[in-house]
Amino acid sequence: QVQLVESGGGVVQPGTSLRLSCAASEFTFSDHAIHWVRQAPGEGLEWVSVISYDGSNKFYADSVKGRFTISRDNSKNMLSLQMNTLRPEDTAVYYCVRATSTYLDVWGQGTTVIVSS
């Protein structure tokens, strides 16, 4: 079935970097924009970033702009999120989410990032 699987989460210190990955399967990856959405512990959902189907357009929430970089490799059906200068407030479960049209229809299971000294 259509699937997104995130990886790369972990415990890191403030100011350091981490790279998340998302592997897609059972759909035509290059037809879809893909988003990252995060959820801090006990909190709601926050949109983080989106990349267009071909990688030509990328957008970020103000809270991560200049620190996070989204990218994709359509030949490998892979999405990445490079997170630099991490802050404690970046602690969250990060979800990779497929977009159909402009709504978010398929979610990965999430990967947990903890930023703590």
Next chain:
Amino acid sequence: EIVMTQSPATLSLSPGERATLLCRASQSVRSNLAWYQQKPGQAPRLLIYGASTRATGIPARFSGSGSGTEFTLTISSLQSEDFAVYYCQQYNNWWTFGQGTKVEIK
């Protein structure tokens, strides 16, 4: 930024009862509104998009309505598996979520 406000924060109901969840946008989002269900430890699941279209596999007891700034998610008869947190999200201008409504067993 479009702010999405959901009410109530918590809804305490019994199985079989009708649930009505509200979502208000700070400016018009036309019909570009989705609803998601999230259970503890799980990823959100798309229920409704386009304000009123059920996603694939979603039971008919879930229905959405509204346009512009006022939206409603109705669960006609709550089943045990429906007790969860529900989020609305607009995708008319970027993407923003409401803070969620928890539907709990009374």
